[in-house]
Amino acid sequence: MKVVLAYSGGLDTTVLLTWLQEKYNAEVICYCANVGQEEELDGLEEKALKHGAVKCIVDNIEEEFAKDYIFPMMQANAIYEGTYLLGTSIARPLIAKRMMDIVLEEGAEAICHGATGKGNDQVRFELTAYAIKPDIKIIAPWRMPEDFPFKGRTDMINYLEKRGIPCQVSAKKPYSTDRNLLHISFEGGILEDPWNEADESMWVMTKPLSQAKDEAEYIEISFEKGVPVAVNGEALSPAALMRKLNELGCEHAIGRIDIVENRFTGMKDRGIYETPGGTILQAAHRAMESICMDREVMHLRDSLIPKYATLVYNGFWFAPEREMLQAAVEKSQETVTGDVRLKLFKGAVHTVGRKSDLSLYNPELVSFDEEGGYDQTDATGFIKLNALRLRVRAAMQNK
Incomplete structure (x- = not known):
């Protein structure tokens, strides 16, 4: 059997690589996606091949991630449960899609991932896989206790030592992390008690407020049809633009949140996130x-945000309902072109200016000093018509 394994080279996936060969006599193709996690990926291919993989693919997909996943989601202003900018959620369908591309290219029969049976990632990976290849075999070892009897890191280390496989294991962090171009997440360990404040040493992508710049910084972001294309007049590729905004957000301590969210699997989960560039961009x-944007178009699109965000969070990126919503979002963005000026200061993003050749803002209409073609007497009938049902109701109550 030929299996595509989601591989990082760490303890868990080194065990999975060996276990797949022993359990299934599998030919294992290791896959590692570079979505901006800032981890050292050099030597990963050599390590995988040394431990028995028939092939290892280290895939830089940062540009595709920003262009085809982050930016379309940002066009929808997707925020899960009013706070979470979906940094981990939006990366999973792309990683799973690329794994499935390799399945099809290599004629593999299965994929394997190390996601646990409690979390959201198992759902996101597998929904994507099934959407692309309905008969794909999925090996999820943590849901196979009879065949995968490991209880924790000690068991895994002993397993590798018995087989003479070296695996350098760093001191275990008191939480788990996941990083990409959009954010970094922290979960588990000492953070499982929602009363515990995160230690300042934990943060990675943002400076603390006490170290943020003491002077505000003004920046401009240019959009074309709702897609950011330049920062301060400099045209940037999608991934470069995200990195630029992340740098700016870091310096001004922008983008930290501490939330308790509702997982798709039903449990509540405390998550801490840093999303500096995404917070600025949103x-x-x-x-x-x-x-x-036209008022009614905006209000209709906004009414779809909770549904869109939930679809992304739950792993339904490749579902027809998300694709339908995306088409509506893209239509709503046809006139969202122009420049926005922002002031970044001490953890906050302040909008201080916006301009567009497609602007619907008419200063003559709203001015207190000019009529601007607006007949104020028209408002009398407008108000009376809108008040009709209220007046009828009041008359009935007063009988």
Whole structure:
């Protein structure tokens, strides 16, 4: 059997690589996606081949991740449960898609991942896999206790030592992390008690407020049809633009959140996230829309945000309902073109200016000093018609 394994080279996936060969006599193709996690990936292919993989693919998909996943999601202003910018959620379907591309290219029969049976990632990986190849075999070892009897790190280390397989294991962090171009997450360990404050030494992508710049910084972000294309007048590739905004957000301590969210599997989970560039981008996009989008289009799109965000969170990126919503979102963004000026200061993003050749903002209409073609007497009938049902109700109550 030929299996594509989601591989990082760490303890867990080194065990999986060996276990797949022993359990299934499998030909294992290791796959590692570079989505901006800033981890050292050099030597990964050599390590995988040394431990028995028939092939190892280290795949830089940062540009695709930003262009085809982060930016379309940002066009929708997707925020899960009002707080979470979906940093981990949006990376999973792309990683799973690339794994399935390799399955099809290599004629593999199965994929294997190390996601646990409690979390969301198992769902995100597998929904994507089934959407692409309905008959794919999925090996999820942590859901196979009879065949995969490991209880923790000690068992895994002993397993590798017995087979003479070296695996350098760093001191275990008191939490788990996941990083990409959009964010970094921290979960588990000492963070499982929602009363515990995260230690300042934990943070990676943002400076603490006490070390943030003491002077505000003004920046401009340019959009074309709801997609960011430049920062301070400099055209940037999607991934480069995200890195630039992450740097700016870091310096001003922007983008930290500490939340308890509802997992798809039913349990509540405490998560801590840093999303510096995404937080800046979301504020800028909202500001751009405010002068370019028709009121009813905006309100209708906004009513779809909870559904869209839930689909992303739950792993339904490749579902027809998400694709239908995306088409509506893209239509809503046709006029969202122009520039937004922001002030970054001490953890906050302030919108201070916006302009567009497609702006619907008419200063003459709203001015207190000019009529601007607006007949104020028209408001009398407008108000009376809107009040009709209220007046009828009041008359009935007063009888």
